[in-house]
Amino acid sequence: MTAVQARGLTKRFGGLTAVDGIDLDIPEGVCYGLLGPNGAGKTTTIRMIQAVSPPSDGRLTVLGLDAATDGRTLRGRVGVVPQEDNLDPDFTVRDNLRIYARFYNVPGDQADARADELLTFLNLEEKRDARIDELSGGMKRRLVVARSLMNDPKMLILDEPTTGLDPQARHALWDTIRRLRRQGKTILLTTHYMDEAEMLCDELVVIDRGRILEHGDPRGLIAKHCGSEALEFVTDEDTQKMDAIVAALDGVPHERLPDRVVAYGSGLEGLQHRIRDAHDVDESVLRRATLEDVFLRLTGRALRD
DSSP states (O other): EEEEEEEEEEEETTTEEEEEEEEEEEEEEEEEEEEETTTTTHHHHHHHHTTTOOOOOOEEETTTTETTTTTHHHHTTTTOOOOOOOOOSBBBBBHHHHHHHHHOOOOOOHHHHHHHHHHHHTTTTTTTTTBGGGHHHHHHHHHHHHHHTTOOOOOOEEEEETTOOHHHHHHHHHHHHHHHHTTTEEEEEEOSSSHHHHHHHHHEEETTTTEEEEEEHHHHHHHTOOOOOEEEEOOOOOOHHHHHHHHHHTTOOOEETOOOOOEEESSSSHHHHHHHHHOSSSEEEEEEEHHHHHHEEEEEOOOOO
């Protein structure tokens, strides 16, 4: 079954095309990543999938519903964790959940039971009567996740859910995402942390300037674009050293950066020794190729605002 299917999905704002005719097929029950630099079109795509922003063109179905005509029903079946923690500071932890349930017409007794269940699920039961300003950043984030689950959604949209969290809180939220996936939830995840996408996503797309550049599973994309290894030669911005290293690579895929040359492939240890022995290299590092390498090769290294 397909949770999200888009064909030629387009969104224009006046003369700006934010999403430019993309096709998506998101299976049910997976964690699916939507990756891209700032301004790539991720948030606009998510807003169309949430049925809060109508497409300018194309077809979009979510959970079997037409996003253009069945928006109200669709929004009742999707849970959303926004980038910002928009909890109500005037209410307790438990009341933030109970009041949110009213938007979905969840009866009071069911809302109470659901709130208690989710507070236990997110390890917040001891904070049920606390005020929002008494919570840590990680607790607030877990509470936003709990709130998004009050309507028992079939699909959960997580928009940069771990931004600003410390490593412990981040990994705790990763565990929660894995548990939700095992329960059969479809999860749409946007993140700027490539290690997070690599760890959590079954499939993903990389989008830039409103178009899909690549799609697949993380390991497959790493193998396709980088191989299994990355070999970095640090040159401290010495042009002559860089020229010599690039020549010695002899056709091996590589990137030339301001202070280093990075080669990609498999079985690069022998190449590392040969170049290090023959050339004046400040430092060489052989490491595993990552999804971040793929992302930067596809979207470039220029800063985006």
